[in-house]
Amino acid sequence: MANTIELDIRRQDTPYSPPYWQRFSIPHRRGHNIVSALMVIREHPFTQEGKRVDPVAWEFNCMEEVCGACSMMINGRPRQACSTLVDSLEQPIRLEPLSKFPVVRDLMVDRSKIFNDLKRVRAWIEIDGAWDIHQGAPRISPVAWKENYLYSRCMSCGCCLEACPEYATEKDFVGPAALAAVRLMNSHPTGRYHRRQRLHAIMGDDGLSNCGNAQNCVRVCPKQIPLTTAIGELGRQTSLQLLRDLFGESE
Amino acid sequence: MKPQRKVIVVGGGLGGLWSALRVAEAGFQVEIFSLFEVKRSHSVCAQGGINASIDTKGERDSVWQHIVDTLKGGAYLANQPPVKTMCEQAPGIIRTFERMGVTFSRTAEGLLDLRLFGGVKNRRTLFAGASTGQQLLYGVDQEIRRQEALGRVRKFEWWEFLSLVKDGQGICKGIVAMNLRTMDVKHFRADAVILASGGMGHVFGHRSTNSTNSTGAAACRAYQQGARFANCEFFQFHPTAMLGDDKTRLMSEAARGEGGRIWVPKDPAERRKPTRIPEQERYYFLEEWYPSYGNTVPRDLASRAIWKVVHEMGLGVGGEHKVYLDITHLNPGFIEQRLHAILDIYRKFHGTDPVHEPMEIYPSAHYAMGGLWVDFEKDENSGGLKAGSPRNHASSIPGLYACGECDYGYHGANRLGANSLLSASFSGRVAGEAVASYLEGLEAGLEAVPEHLYTDEVSRQQRLNQDLLRGGAENPYTLHHELGEIMSSQVGVVRDNATLKQAIDSLQGLAQRCRAVDLESNNSWSNQGLVYARQLQEMVRLGLVIASSALARDECRGAHYKPAFELTPPTDAYPGDPAYEVYREKWKQQNQQWLKTTITEHSTAGPRISFEQVDLSVLPPEEPRDYR
Ligand SMILES: Cc1cc2nc3c(=O)[nH]c(=O)nc-3n(C[C@H](O)[C@H](O)[C@H](O)COP(=O)(O)OP(=O)(O)OC[C@H]3O[C@@H](n4cnc5c(N)ncnc54)[C@H](O)[C@@H]3O)c2cc1C
Ligand code: SF4
Numbered sequence: 001m002a003n004t005i006e007l008d009i010r011r012q013d014t015p016y017s018p019p020y021w022q023r024f025s026i027p028h029r030r031g032h033n034i035v036s037a038l039m040v041i042r043e044h045p046f047t048q049e050g051k052r053v054d055p056v057a058w059e060f061n062c063m064e065e066v067c068g069a070c071s072m073m074i075n076g077r078p079r080q081a082c083s084t085l086v087d088s089l090e091q092p093i094r095l096e097p098l099s100k101f102p103v104v105r106d107l108m109v110d111r112s113k114i115f116n117d118l119k120r121v122r123a124w125i126e127i128d129g130a131w132d133i134h135q136g137a138p139r140i141s142p143v144a145w146k147e148n149y150l151y152s153r154c155m156s157c158g159c160c161l162e163a164c165p166e167y168a169t170e171k172d173f174v175g176p177a178a179l180a181a182v183r184l185m186n187s188h189p190t191g192r193y194h195r196r197q198r199l200h201a202i203m204g205d206d207g208l209s210n211c212g213n214a215q216n217c218v219r220v221c222p223k224q225i226p227l228t229t230a231i232g233e234l235g236r237q238t239s240l241q242l243l244r245d246l247f248g249e250s251e
Numbered sequence: 252m253k254p255q256r257k258v259i260v261v262g263g264g265l266g267g268l269w270s271a272l273r274v275a276e277a278g279f280q281v282e283i284f285s286l287f288e289v290k291r292s293h294s295v296c297a298q299g300g301i302n303a304s305i306d307t308k309g310e311r312d313s314v315w316q317h318i319v320d321t322l323k324g325g326a327y328l329a330n331q332p333p334v335k336t337m338c339e340q341a342p343g344i345i346r347t348f349e350r351m352g353v354t355f356s357r358t359a360e361g362l363l364d365l366r367l368f369g370g371v372k373n374r375r376t377l378f379a380g381a382s383t384g385q386q387l388l389y390g391v392d393q394e395i396r397r398q399e400a401l402g403r404v405r406k407f408e409w410w411e412f413l414s415l416v417k418d419g420q421g422i423c424k425g426i427v428a429m430n431l432r433t434m435d436v437k438h439f440r441a442d443a444v445i446l447a448s449g450g451m452g453h454v455f456g457h458r459s460t461n462s463t464n465s466t467g468a469a470a471c472r473a474y475q476q477g478a479r480f481a482n483c484e485f486f487q488f489h490p491t492a493m494l495g496d497d498k499t500r501l502m503s504e505a506a507r508g509e510g511g512r513i514w515v516p517k518d519p520a521e522r523r524k525p526t527r528i529p530e531q532e533r534y535y536f537l538e539e540w541y542p543s544y545g546n547t548v549p550r551d552l553a554s555r556a557i558w559k560v561v562h563e564m565g566l567g568v569g570g571e572h573k574v575y576l577d578i579t580h581l582n583p584g585f586i587e588q589r590l591h592a593i594l595d596i597y598r599k600f601h602g603t604d605p606v607h608e609p610m611e612i613y614p615s616a617h618y619a620m621g622g623l624w625v626d627f628e629k630d631e632n633s634g635g636l637k638a639g640s641p642r643n644h645a646s647s648i649p650g651l652y653a654c655g656e657c658d659y660g661y662h663g664a665n666r667l668g669a670n671s672l673l674s675a676s677f678s679g680r681v682a683g684e685a686v687a688s689y690l691e692g693l694e695a696g697l698e699a700v701p702e703h704l705y706t707d708e709v710s711r712q713q714r715l716n717q718d719l720l721r722g723g724a725e726n727p728y729t730l731h732h733e734l735g736e737i738m739s740s741q742v743g744v745v746r747d748n749a750t751l752k753q754a755i756d757s758l759q760g761l762a763q764r765c766r767a768v769d770l771e772s773n774n775s776w777s778n779q780g781l782v783y784a785r786q787l788q789e790m791v792r793l794g795l796v797i798a799s800s801a802l803a804r805d806e807c808r809g810a811h812y813k814p815a816f817e818l819t820p821p822t823d824a825y826p827g828d829p830a831y832e833v834y835r836e837k838w839k840q841q842n843q844q845w846l847k848t849t850i851t852e853h854s855t856a857g858p859r860i861s862f863e864q865v866d867l868s869v870l871p872p873e874e875p876r877d878y879r
């Protein structure tokens with residue numbers, strides 16, 4: 001096994017400056033992941049030629065693949081840096097920022113669009129207030145629970161959006177993650193009450209119909225969220241809603 | 252008409268979002284500050300679950316038992332009225348989470364499922380698959396997003412809180428924060444501020460299970476501006492954390508529960524692969540020292556035993572700080588099913604398979620019981636918290652509140668597993684309601700606070716940045732490793748006064764060196780080195796607070812273990828026996844002297860320590876804890 005790790009990192013000093021590449025080489029250690037490798041670089045910020053440079057900027061928090069912060073392109077694929085082991089990769093390892101979001105600096109991008117889209121589709125349950133109403137939780141069958149649980153683990157990392165051919169900064173398609181959130185909210189016992197508003201939010205332009213069913217999203221989701229299944233279910237829900245809109249709601 | 256009041260919440264974990272929600276629901280404007288999108292806060296890491304006594308398992312679990320377990324588990328050091336109310340309202344918190352869209356795991360009958368967690372007899376822990384914290388945080392996050400859409404909440408994500416702004420009377424009236432992208436330093440006015448900035452595990456360097464947001468820096472900044480800390484010597488170490496260069500990851504108790512064995516090679520010079528080491532050359536020290544419990548001794552005992560074998564006996568694997576946690580002898584099919592989450596995380600992050608190769612583990616800084624001191628008002632009728640009192644969760648600076656892991660409220664000298672998602676949520680709710688009452692009683696508006704108080708503080712913070720950017724010879728990342736080393740080995744699982752004094756000396760040296768770091772950065776965008784260097788200075792200060800508090804407390808209580816002052820029950824004597832009663836008397840005397848809250852206040856000469864009475868009105872301490 002090689003005794004160094006070589007990384008080619010795409011760098012960008014500000015949101016407005018041109019990108020450039022630098023190569024780094026660090027001693028090999030078993031168990032390194034991309035975050036721990038970047039930590040070595042920030043402590044010893046020298047390029048392979050020995051030139052002292054600014055430490056590489058990137059995002060991370062949990063280091064357990066659950067906060068969604070550390071998404072980046074690793075050898076051309078959107079992934080979580082913290083759970084990608086160096087030994088599983090071909091070298092030199094190519095690190096780039098996600099391309100569908102504006103670069104802030106180096107590997108950091110601005111993913112606020114993801115959260116705005118959650119607002120657009122009204123991904124929440126309407127409650128009267130965060131107080132106790134002294135009423136037990138509804139019964140939910142373990143089977144239904146399991147299905148919904150799959151969707152509730154979306155950590156807004158953006159990998160699926162990066163992979164989706166229809167999703168782009170300049171376009172307004174809400175993207176698979178927000179669609180899956182609609183699927184989840186619509187099946188909640190009381191979230192169901194506002195199904196119509198959510199469906200309407202994705203029935204117009206830039207909603208569900210923009211999905212070309214390329215299936216790329218589901219292949220890259222680090223949480224294995226069945227995005228295309230959700231999209232399929234929403235197809236049926238929106239068709240029904242369309243009929244309801246035509247012939248009047250009878251709920 | 253009353254002026255529109257505004258509240259700033261620093262932190263978007265469970266504590267922060269709950270408090271923000273309650274303030275917004277009371278009709279006030281809220282601004283939430285967070286280092287990143289709030290959805291990425293450390294709260295998502297909690298996997299195990301959240302406690303509430305709902306007794307769906309026919310075990311006659313009761314709220315009272317939850318109260319007793321929490322207070323005893325904390326070695327009686329927590330003020331009792333807040334604990335009482337927290338446990339009473341835990342089921343209500345769960346029900347509210349369910350309405351927000353959190354679906355806890357269900358039984359075959361569709362009821363809320365419960366699991367057993369450390370330190371208690373009854374099943375009381377609710378969970379949502381293997382990602383409870385994530386689910387809980389997302390539930391509140393969704394509600395906050397709705398409040399945002401309604402225009403009641405505004406988020407300032409990618410902003411770091413740097414300091415408080417106080418008016419002429421010392422009342423908190425806003426904050427100064429730095430934009431982590433543009434590095435702009437700005438002030439924000441507010442009628443009240445809630446700090447919910449989370450834990451401080453990173454004071455122990457990378458030997459912590461915490462996320463990087465858990466530096467404690469925000470709380471330490473408030474401390475330097477006059478907020479008191481309490482009980483900072485109490486830090487929980489999780490015995491079985493998986494080693495890593497970036498962080499240590501929690502391996503749940505389940506591994507030991509299902510039959511995992513902890514061992515080290517008997518020969519310190521041993522360098523063979525663990526699977527090649529024959530049985531008789533392995534030292535199963537837990538099984539030898541605690542024959543009745545064996546590998547399933549409670550967290551603190553396990554951590555201390557591992558410490559002893561590595562530090563005192565020099566038997567760490569390969570001469571390093573690690574021991575084996577071995578499940579290779581168990582049936583692979585069985586562990587695949589029962590320990591799926593552990594196998595998954597170990598394979599993913601270590602790249603080896605625990606089914607075939609023993610895991611390498613070591614105790615790791617996990618949870619800060621101590622934190623910002625907060626007040627409470629007792630309801631004389633119920634003996635619990637007085638609902639809606641503006642004193643609840645108020646820090647020692649008027650107008651500043653604290654909730655979540657950054658306060659010291661509920662866990663005394665040690666925390667029960669699955670009690671902190673509860674305390675973070677509950678304390679957030681209580682703090683939000685307290686702030687709403689505080690605002691109702693407020694006379695003057697913000698316009699009365701002179702502008703220069705804000706701009707002066709902004710200038711001061713900008714100067715601190717410039718001083719750091721001027722540069723020096725030290726590497727901040729290397730200094731952090733040094734800090735972690737000092738804290739883990741000298742202020743860690745086992746403590747003694749001589750070593751603590753050394754640690755304090757070293758930390759003072761470190762504090763000096765942190766002022767002259769080499770940031771080598773010409774770039775004014777997202778200067779992560781500058782941010783890190785500033786947080787590092789706070790972590791070193793916190794290290795001093797923790798070490799000084801530990802030095803001051805000459806006893807063993809909960810997670811604070813100083814063997815020189817250990818009081819052990821006489822062997823073979825039980826309650827009623829004269830020898831045992833002598834011991835009980837000694838235990839009571841010890842409580843007389845030490846059953847007190849440690850208070851730390853900032854002074855230029857270093858942390859100033861004093862002690863304060865604990866409210867023991869719910870369950871007076873009569874029985875020592877007995878592990879036998
Ligand atoms: C691995 C692990 C597993 C755990 N499992 C469990 C469990 O099973 N059950 C249980 O009950 N507890 C568990 N805990 C403990 C529990 O997760 C935490 O105590 C709890 O989530 C803390 O919540 P919080 O809201 O106080 O802080 P956090 O969730 O840490 O949030 C802190 C917030 O403050 C913000 N912040 C910090 N500093 C600043 C600043 N200077 N300026 C602006 N914003 C700032 C951050 O951006 C973040 O939004 C676990 C802990 C760990 C480490
Ligand atoms: S299936 Fe739809 S959402 Fe998924 S990648 Fe393809 S176009 Fe995008």
Ligand code: SF4
Nearest residue numbers: 154155157158160221
């Ligand atoms: S659906 Fe998967 S890939 Fe997409 S944002 Fe959520 S977790 Fe990430």
Ligand code: FES
Nearest residue numbers: 063065067068082
């Ligand atoms: S750091 Fe949280 S997902 Fe990688």
